Amino acid sequence: MSYQIISIAGLLYIVAMPIYIVYLLTKNNKVGYAATSTLTLGALIHIYGFFQRFKEMYAINHSIMRSIPITNLYESLVFFALCLVVGYLLIEWKYRKKSLGVFISIIAGITIGLTDVLGITKEVQPLVPALKSNWLLVHVTLSFIAYAAFGISFITGLLHIIMDSQTKKSFKYIFSTTLLGFMLFMFISVVLDIITADDPKTVKIFHSTLGNSSIFISIISWITLGALIFIVWRFGHILSKILNSLKIDSNFLENITYKGIAFGFPIFTIGGLVFGAIWADQAWGRYWGWDPKETWSLITWFVYAFYLHAKFIRGWRGTKTSVIAVVGFIVTLFTYLGVNLFLSGLHSYGSM
Amino acid sequence: MSKIDKWNEKIWSFFASVDLAVALFIILSISAAIGTVIPQQTEPEAIVKFFSKFFSPVTSMKAYEIVSLLDLNNIYHSWWFTFLLFMFALNLIVCSLDRLPSLLKSFKAPSYPLELESLEKMPIKKKVEVISGKILDNLSKILKNKGFSINIFETKEGIQIQAKKWTKAKLAIYLTHLSILIILAGALIGTFFGFRGYMNILEGTGLHFAISDTGKAVPLEFEVRCDKFEAEYYENSSIPKAYRSYIRIIDNGQVIKFNGKETVVVEVNQPFSYKGFTFYQTSYGFQPSEHSEFRFSYFDKTGKEYKIAAKFEESFPIPGTSATASVIDFFPALGIDEKGRVFNMDTNMINPAVLVSFDEKGKKTEQWIIAKIPETWETPYGKLKFNELWGAQFTGLQIRKDPGVPLIYIGCILLCIGLLIALFLKPITIFAIIKKDGIIFYCPSSKVSSVFEKNIDEIINKLKGEKI
Ligand code: HEM
Numbered sequence: 001m002s003y004q005i006i007s008i009a010g011l012l013y014i015v016a017m018p019i020y021i022v023y024l025l026t027k028n029n030k031v032g033y034a035a036t037s038t039l040t041l042g043a044l045i046h047i048y049g050f051f052q053r054f055k056e057m058y059a060i061n062h063s064i065m066r067s068i069p070i071t072n073l074y075e076s077l078v079f080f081a082l083c084l085v086v087g088y089l090l091i092e093w094k095y096r097k098k099s100l101g102v103f104i105s106i107i108a109g110i111t112i113g114l115t116d117v118l119g120i121t122k123e124v125q126p127l128v129p130a131l132k133s134n135w136l137l138v139h140v141t142l143s144f145i146a147y148a149a150f151g152i153s154f155i156t157g158l159l160h161i162i163m164d165s166q167t168k169k170s171f172k173y174i175f176s177t178t179l180l181g182f183m184l185f186m187f188i189s190v191v192l193d194i195i196t197a198d199d200p201k202t203v204k205i206f207h208s209t210l211g212n213s214s215i216f217i218s219i220i221s222w223i224t225l226g227a228l229i230f231i232v233w234r235f236g237h238i239l240s241k242i243l244n245s246l247k248i249d250s251n252f253l254e255n256i257t258y259k260g261i262a263f264g265f266p267i268f269t270i271g272g273l274v275f276g277a278i279w280a281d282q283a284w285g286r287y288w289g290w291d292p293k294e295t296w297s298l299i300t301w302f303v304y305a306f307y308l309h310a311k312f313i314r315g316w317r318g319t320k321t322s323v324i325a326v327v328g329f330i331v332t333l334f335t336y337l338g339v340n341l342f343l344s345g346l347h348s349y350g351s352m
Numbered sequence: 353m354s355k356i357d358k359w360n361e362k363i364w365s366f367f368a369s370v371d372l373a374v375a376l377f378i379i380l381s382i383s384a385a386i387g388t389v390i391p392q393q394t395e396p397e398a399i400v401k402f403f404s405k406f407f408s409p410v411t412s413m414k415a416y417e418i419v420s421l422l423d424l425n426n427i428y429h430s431w432w433f434t435f436l437l438f439m440f441a442l443n444l445i446v447c448s449l450d451r452l453p454s455l456l457k458s459f460k461a462p463s464y465p466l467e468l469e470s471l472e473k474m475p476i477k478k479k480v481e482v483i484s485g486k487i488l489d490n491l492s493k494i495l496k497n498k499g500f501s502i503n504i505f506e507t508k509e510g511i512q513i514q515a516k517k518w519t520k521a522k523l524a525i526y527l528t529h530l531s532i533l534i535i536l537a538g539a540l541i542g543t544f545f546g547f548r549g550y551m552n553i554l555e556g557t558g559l560h561f562a563i564s565d566t567g568k569a570v571p572l573e574f575e576v577r578c579d580k581f582e583a584e585y586y587e588n589s590s591i592p593k594a595y596r597s598y599i600r601i602i603d604n605g606q607v608i609k610f611n612g613k614e615t616v617v618v619e620v621n622q623p624f625s626y627k628g629f630t631f632y633q634t635s636y637g638f639q640p641s642e643h644s645e646f647r648f649s650y651f652d653k654t655g656k657e658y659k660i661a662a663k664f665e666e667s668f669p670i671p672g673t674s675a676t677a678s679v680i681d682f683f684p685a686l687g688i689d690e691k692g693r694v695f696n697m698d699t700n701m702i703n704p705a706v707l708v709s710f711d712e713k714g715k716k717t718e719q720w721i722i723a724k725i726p727e728t729w730e731t732p733y734g735k736l737k738f739n740e741l742w743g744a745q746f747t748g749l750q751i752r753k754d755p756g757v758p759l760i761y762i763g764c765i766l767l768c769i770g771l772l773i774a775l776f777l778k779p780i781t782i783f784a785i786i787k788k789d790g791i792i793f794y795c796p797s798s799k800v801s802s803v804f805e806k807n808i809d810e811i812i813n814k815l816k817g818e819k820i
Contacts, residue, residue, distance in 0.1 A: 129594050129620035255802060266771040274764040283621050285632035285750040286548065287760055288539070290428045292388040299381045306377040313370040339388070 002053035002069075003115075006078055009049060010112030012042030013085065013105045020101035024246045032098050036089075039105055043085045050082065066132055070140045074115050076336075079141075081111040083148030091152070091256065099248040100256070103155045110187060135279035142271020147332055149264030150304070153257045154329030157322035160253040162236060163243045164319045172319050177236040179326070181229030185209075189221070254318065257325045258311065265304050272297050296335035303328040367446035376440050383436065387427035390419060399425055441536050444529050455522055465505035465512045471783055476795035476804055480812050487786055487815070488513075494814045498807065500782070510787040521777040528770030531763045538759030546754040550634070553578040556643055556743040558602065562751045573627065574603035579615065581747045583636060585702045590685070592700075594619060595636055597747040601626050618749065628753045635748030638684055638699045640664075644743040646679045646706055651735040661742075667711070670733045674712060677733075681707035682741060686722060694720060701745065706738050778803050 019035035022028075050069060057067035069075040088104040091097075158176055165173035192208040209221035232239075276297065281287040288294060307324040310316040366372065391398045399419055403412035423430030488504070488511055495502050500515035549564040558577030561569045576599060583595035596619040601608040608626065610616050616624050623632045648660040652672050662668040667678040685698035686705035697703075705722040710733060721738040722728045729737045780803055783794040795804040 129592055132594075133621045262775045266768075266775050269771055270768045274768060277760070277764065281757070281760075282623060283632065284634060285623065285630060285752040287757070290384075290387065290392070295384050295388050299384055302377045302381045306374055309370055309374055309377070314374065 002049050002056055003074075005049035005052055006046060006112060007116055009042045009046035010081070010109050010116070012038055012045065013081075013109035013112065016042060016105040017102055017109065020098065020105060023098060024102065035098065035101055036092065039085060039101060040089060042105075042108075043082065043089060046078075046082050046085070050078070061127060065134055065137060066127060068137055068141070070137075070144065071127060071131055073337075076140070076144060077111055077115050080144050080147055080151070080336075081108040083145050084108050084111075084151050087148050087152055091259075095252070095256075097248075097252060099246060099252075100152075100155060100159075103159070104152070107151070107155070110190070114190065133279055133283060135275050135282065139271055139275035139279050142267050142275065146264040146268035146272060147336060149260045149267065150325075150329045150332050151260075153260030153264065153325045156253040156256040156260065157325035157329075159243060159248065160250055160257060160322040161319045161326065163240050163248070163250055163253070165236070165240065168233065168237070172323060173236065174233065175323065176326070177233040178229050180236075181232035182225070184232065185225045185228050250318075254322065257322055261304055261307055261325060261328070265308065268297075268304070269301065273301060292339050293335065296331070296339050300328065300331050300335050303331050364446065364450070367442055368450035370447065372439075372443050373447065376436065376443060380436055380440065383427060383433055386424065390424050390427075392428070393426055396420070396425075437536065441533055444533055448526055448529055452526060455526075459520065463503045463514055465507050466514075466783065468507075468509050468785075471785070471794045474783070474794045474796045476797075476801055478793045478805075478808055479790060480793070480808075480815075481790040487791070490815055491784065491786070491791070491811070494811050495782075498810070507785075510785045513782075513784040513786070515782045515784070516780075518777050518779045519781065521773055521779045524770045524773035524777070526770075527766055528774055531766035531770055534759055534763035534766065538756035538763055540756070541759065542754045542756030546752070546756060547629075548750075548752050548754075551576060551631075551749045551751055552637075552746045553597075553749065554639060554641055554743065554746045555579075555581045558600075572629070574601055574608075576601060576631070576749070578747050580742070581636060581745045583701060583745075585700070590698050590700055590702055595633065595747075597633060597749065599624070599631070603627075618747075628755070630752050630754075632750040632752070633747065634750045637746055637748070638701065638744060639746045640741075640744040644741060646682070647739040647742050649737040649739055651737070653734065670710075670736070673733050675710050675733045676712075677708050677710045677736070679706045680709045680718070684741075686720070701741070704738070704741060706741075708736070780804065780807070782807065 016035055016038040019031060019038055023032040023035050053069040053075070054067050057069055058064070061067050070079045084104060085108045088100060092101065158179065161172050161176040162180070165176065167173065189209040196208045208217075210218060210225070212218045212221065276294070277287040280289065280294075303324065307321060307328060310324065311321050391402055396416060400412050400416050403415040407415060419425050423432070427433050491513065492502055492504070495513070495515045498517070500517045502516075503514045505512045505514075547564065547570065549562040549570060551559050551562045553559050553576060555578055558575045559572075560575050561571045564570050578597050578599055580598040581595070584593040585591065586593050596617050599616045599618055600614055601610075601616075607614045610624070610626075618624055618631055618633045620633045623630050625631070645661045645663055648662075650658040650660055650671055652658070658671045660668055662679060664682070665678055665680060667676045669676050683694070683696040683703075683705045684700060685696055685702040687695055687697040687703070689695060694705075703722065703724060705720055705728075707718060707720050708731075710717045710719070710731065712733070717732065719731055720728060721731075721736060723738045723740065726737075729735050778800045780800050781796055782804065783796070785792045785794075793804075793808050795801070
């Protein structure tokens with residue numbers, strides 16, 4: 001089955017992470033080569049899994065265009081991870097810098113891991129008529145490519161903020177360490193969620209921690225979360241020292257942050273907003289309807305437009321713009337997942 | 353300067369500022385986000401209910417008052433949101449008008465050598481030590497090959513070269529901004545001159561009016577008839593695979609032909625238009641009516657086919673026999689449970705089946721005939737195939753007239769073109785001074801620092817290559 005192949009790819013991503021760390025610490029070229037190879041192998045298997053899934057869908061739909069596997073939450077997450085890894089490999093190849101590999105591999109690995117444990121439907125599902133549109137296909141594909149580009153900006157933006165923060169009381173430092181602490185907590189929580197789940201199909205995120213039915217565990221979890229954020233905040237400067245000693249240079253980070261957005265913004269505008277509007281126009285008879293998903297896409301667009309204008313016309317420099325890039329991706333994530341989980345709308349990724 | 357002029361200038365520079373644009377991005381984002389949280393366009397009760405999830409009943413009522421005062425339950429059509437969009441448009445217009453003339457002028461302006469002082473002020477500078485006799489020729493050749501247009505001046509510091517590439521791409525930003533205005537204009541036209549509504553047409557009937565989104569019946573100049581509606585489902589599931597309506601338009605007593613055909617097929621993602629109105633297939637439903645009829649095909653022993661149509665419980669003769677039959681029960685979605693009993697699963701026609709009662713001179717038998725299962729068509733009186741229950745479904749069509757749509761499409765196309773140029777083609781200007789001991793490169797804009805670096809590196813490599 002395609003999803004087992006894709007799980008293997010996810011495993012390889014996770015394996016690639018420690019190799020990247022060892023590379024960064026030793027700067028041994030052989031290790032670096034091993035890290036890149038592992039990640040690339042993961043990507044190749046991922047692509048193979050993607051085609052396998054395509055075949056499975058083709059067996060149902062008998063149409064090439066209708067069988068591209070990006071029609072539900074699982075498939076879109078998998079595609080997002082693939083874009084992220086491929087995008088990173090291109091950057092690594094172009095700039096000859098492997099410093100981001102650690103972060104990309106772990107995020108791609110976790111994304112696929114999440115689909116494995118969150119009980120998201122992995123079965124190939126038939127398409128409802130509204131989804132049978134070439135516009136929709138291009139719309140979704142381009143949107144996820146843009147999301148991946150924004151994702152890379154997010155990673156570099158966040159690193160940039162952490163590295164450049166001088167004082168612990170500055171907003172940027174608190175902002176980035178809190179976010180990092182939360183992400184760390186979420187990761188641990190997901191691992192616990194997997195271990196403690198009775199049925200791997202019904203794992204709920206935070207079920208074993210914050211949302212535990214036992215108040216005791218729940219409170220402990222909240223305290224742990226707070227403590228974790230505090231620890232990250234307290235020792236964040238070490239992280240920033242490590243990053244600095246790894247010679248991740250902050251101009252590189254700022255540049256990649258911009259490149260990600262400069263690439264993602266037009267793709268998102270064309271694929272996400274314009275093609276989305278055309279599809280809605282043809283399927284529902286309206287190009288814009290202030291549906292929550294549409295509205296949040298617009299907000300995402302505004303945030304990145306804000307980034308471009310602040311950077312180029314107001315002349316903002318450095319971490320100030322990186323904060324916008326980080327916020328932009330949080331909004332993007334909300335558009336992509338949050339809207340379906342918390343708000344209702346027409347789009348189909350809603351049902352897990 | 354008079355007071356009025358001063359005020360004019362102030363207002364102008366307010367609307368020409370990018371600060372306003374950046375502020376509007378934030379304000380519009382927050383307002384739009386609020387609209388996705390507070391229920392929109394619903395009755396007051398839903399909003400009070402929404403707030404009572406967080407507050408006490410009294411506070412919820414207060415919250416509702418604020419909501420209705422500020423139109424927070426209809427944000428996207430509220431006066432202040434419209435006002436913000438208007439400001440946004442004005443900002444774009446004034447900002448462009450403010451900057452465009454000087455940009456256009458800069459294209460035409462004759463170039464002149466810059467003072468060393470102003471070169472030194474530029475944010476990017478790079479010194480290279482290359483000495484060779486033909487350095488000017490080589491450098492000009494390389495720059496020209498790379499697509500730069502160049503100007504050369506003799507100055508007291510050395511030879512100054514100004515190289516420009518893609519400077520006209522700066523216009524793309526104006527195209528981008530113009531396209532946003534076009535889209536806003538299209539939306540405005542749509543709101544004022546457009547119409548949106550829906551029609552639920554029962555199979556076999558026609559309608560002369562549509563129900564608008566505001567709930568009013570709006571008469572149409574023509575009649576829309578639905579001759580047939582069909583829905584296909586994935587096997588053993590209630591997920592529709594496709595659904596379509598066979599539509600005819602009757603205008604002034606005449607059936608209108610589309611591409612030579614009287615019947616148009618409307619499917620999801622396949623709308624059709626007539627007289628500025630566009631029809632979209634959006635929904636359907638089960639609605640048995642008086643004119644609903646069961647349609648059968650009867651095959652006698654020679655294989656000859658007879659079409660039969662009968663209403664519910666209406667008896668019809670079986671051709672060539674002395675028996676009569678009638679439909680005494682109907683399931684749109686027949687299912688069979690473990691014990692072999694039949695039951696109905698759904699109101700959609702996933703697996704339509706009829707219970708037919710046969711009567712031959714007082715001898716009665718009953719049999720389920722299922723449209724999709726040929727084995728069930730065999731009866732003691734010959735093969736009776738159940739085709740469909742016609743006239744028992746309605747088709748839900750969205751209807752729209754929006755004269756703003758062409759503008760929206762034009763705006764979208766321009767937006768795409770403008771953005772691609774603006775973000776992928778960076779205009780770049782490089783200044784170089786050739787001195788006795790080498791070349792100094794300058795770049796006036798730090799926006800393009802990486803493009804600059806790349807270009808300079810290539811130029812240096814080439815220069816060195818030519819020397820060897
Ligand atoms: C959502 C709406 C808008 C979008 C998508 C947008 C997009 C852009 C983009 C992509 C750029 C080019 C940035 C670069 O140099 O790479 C730009 C530049 C600019 N935008 Fe906007 N913009 C929007 C609204 C506005 C508004 C309302 C104003 C009004 C003041 C404005 C003023 C400018 C100016 C002055 C520039 C710089 C032109 C230059 O480089 O000389 N923009 N905009």
